Amino acid sequence: MGVPVRPGHLRHRVDVQRRGETRTDTGASTPAWESLGARWASIEPLSGRELEVAQSIDARVTHAIDLRYFHDLDPTCRLTWTNRGRVAVFNIVSVLNVDSRNTLSRVLAIEQVGAAP
Secondary structure (H helix, E strand, O other), X not given: OOOOOOOOOOOEEEEEEEXXXXXOOOOOEEEEEEEEEEEEEEEEEOOHHHXXXXXXXXXXXXXXXXXXXXXXXXXXXXXXXXXXXXXXXXXXXXXXXXXXXOOEEEEEEEEOOOOOO
């Protein structure tokens, strides 16, 4: 049995995205973000001791995001979340497989302020 997830814990809908490319009409390639799919998640701004521990990995870490295990999730991805018309973009610093059971992933992320979705 994997890590239990409390009911209502994963209440935010995030879009998992990976950088890809698109082609213009002239054939030139331009970078673009491709959706890997939407997932339910918990988004928590870090504070206190949790913030200290996370910032020992990267001083810019601002949030911990939990979601059901997703094998393609890594630091080349980002998460976007729309809340009341505001789009939050989270650049992934680290992905932890909680208890190494492929049940729950904990993402340490940096909220990208002023980012275009």
